[in-house]
Amino acid sequence: MFSGMFFIFTPLVLGYFIAINRTDVLERINQITANLVLVILSLMGLSLAALDDLANNLATIVHYAATFFFFLGAANLAILPLIDRWLPLHSEQTQQSVPLSQMALESLKLIFVVGGGLAVGLLLPLDLSWVETASEWILLLLLFFIGIQLRNSGLTLRQIIINKHGLIIAFVMITTSMLGGLLAGWYLDMPWQQALAMSSGFGWYSLAGILMGDAFGPIFGGVSFSVELLRELVALVMIPLFIRRFPCTAIGYAGATAMDFTLPVIQTTGGVRCVPVAIVSGFILSLLVPVLMLFFVSLAM
Template identity: 70%
Template sequence: MFSGMLFIFAPLVIGYLFSISRIEVLDKINQATSWLIYVILFLMGLSLAALEDFGSNLKIIVTMTVTFFVIISLCNLLCLPLIDRFLPLESEKKSSNLPLSRMALESLKLIIVVGSGLAAGLLLPLGLAWVEVASEWILFVLLFFIGIQLRNSGLSLKQILVNKQGMAIASLIIISSLIGGLLAAWALDIPAYQGLAMASGFGWYSLAGILMGDAFGPVFGGASFMIELLRELVALVFIPLFIQKKPSTAIGYAGATAMDFTLPVIQSTGGVKCVPVAIVSGFILSLLVPVLMLFFVSLGS
C-alpha cells in the first residue's frame, strides 16, 4: 500500500492543474479512464480470489453491503425532502423514453468484470502477489486522469456557488451519508473512521471500491463497490418515479452520478431546469469522494 494519504492524493491534485481545451485530447483521456477502471476492477476480482476462506469473506461482504446501503439510503431519504419543502425546485412534466434496462446493463458490466477477475483467480493457477502493487500504480494514473476530468468538466466556482439547490443537495447528502456511515459502523462493530470512509462514496462505485480496497483490503473494496453500484441501479428506477413530486430528493439520491450517468434520466424526466442542479450537486460530490475517503482513511493510519 502507498505510504500515506498525500502520496495517493497527489496525482488527483496534479491532474486538476491541467486545463485542456482540445476536445480530442479530453476524449482520449475519458477513454483511457474507462479502460483503467475496467482493468483495476478486474484486479479487484483477483484480489478477492486471493483471500483465505473465501466463503466466509463473501458472507462478510454481503453483510457489509446490505447494512451500509440500507442505513445510508434511509438517512439520505429522510433528509432530502427538506430541500423540496424549504428550497423547492420546479420540474417539467415529462415522460422518459430512455431505455433504463439498457443503462442498468451498462452498470452490470462492471459486476461481470469483477466476477471475471474472481473466476480467473479461483480457477487458473495464477500467482497473485503482484496484484496489490499493480493496482496501486494503476490507481495512481487513474486519479491523475480523474483530476483532469474534474478540472475540465466546464463548471466554474461561481457557477457552483450561485446554485443554491445544488449546494444544498450535496451538503445534505454528505451529512446524512456520514451519519449513516457511523450508524452502520456501530451496527457492524467496526471502527468509526472505516464507517465514515465507506460512507463517502456517494455513488461513485468504481473509485470508491478502488480506494477502499487499497486502504482496507479487498473485503472493504468489494463491499464499497457493491454499495455504490446499488445506489446507481436504484436511482435509475427511483428518479423517474419521484422527480415530478420530489425533484431534489430524486437528484440527491443519484449522488455523484447526477453529473454523468444518471443525468440523461434526470433531464428526460425532470426537464432542463433540473440539469444545472444535478450537475452542480454531482460535481461537488464527485470532487469530495477522494478527498473525504482519503481523509478518513488517514485517521486510522
C-alpha cells in the same frame, strides 16, 4: 498519519491543475480512465480469489454492503425530502422514454469484470502476489486522469456558488451519509474512521471500490463497490418515479452520478430546470469522493 494520504492525493491534485481545451484529447482521457477502471476492477476480482475461506468472505461482503446500503439510504431519504418542502424546485413533466434497462446493463457489466477476475484467479494456478502492487500504481495513474476530468468538467466556481439547490443537496448528502455511515459502523462494530471512509462514495462505485480496496483490502473494496453500485441502480428506478414531486430528493439520491451517468434520466424525466442542479450537486460530490475517502483513510491508518 498524513504521509500516505499526501502520496496518493498528489496525482489527483496534479491532474486538477491541467487544463485541456481540445475535445479529442479529453475524449481520449475519458477512454483511458474507463479502461483503467476496468483493469483495477479485474484486479479486485483477482484479490478476492486470493482470500482464504472465500465463501465466508463473500457472505461478509453481502452483510456489510446490505448494512451500509440501508443506513446510508435511510439517512439520505430522511432529510432530502425536506429540501423539496422548504426550497421547492419545479420540474417539468415530459413523456419521453428512458432506456433504463440499457443503462442498468452498463452498470452491471462492471460486476462481470470483477467476477471475471475472480473466476480467473480461482480457475488458474496464478501467482497473485503482484496484484496489490499493480493495483496501487494503476490507482495513482487513475487518480491523475480523474483530476484532469474534474478540472475540465466545464463548471466555474461562480456557477457552483450561485446554484443554491445544488449546494444544499450536496451538503445534505454529505452530512446524512456521514451520519448513516456512523450508524452502520456502530452496528457492525467498525472503527468510525473506516465507517466514514466507506460512507464517502456518494454513488461513484468504481472509484470508491478501488480506494477502499487499496486501503482496507479486497473485502471492503467489494463492500464499497456493491453499496455504490446499488445506489446507482436504485437511482435509475427512483428518478423517473419521484422527480416530478420530489426533484431534489431524486437528484440528491443519485449522488455523484447526477452529473454524468444518471443526468440523461434526470433531464428526460425532470426537464431542463433540473439539469444545472444535478450537475452542480453531482460535481461537488464527485470532487469530494477522493478527498473525503483519502482523508478518513489517513485517520484510520
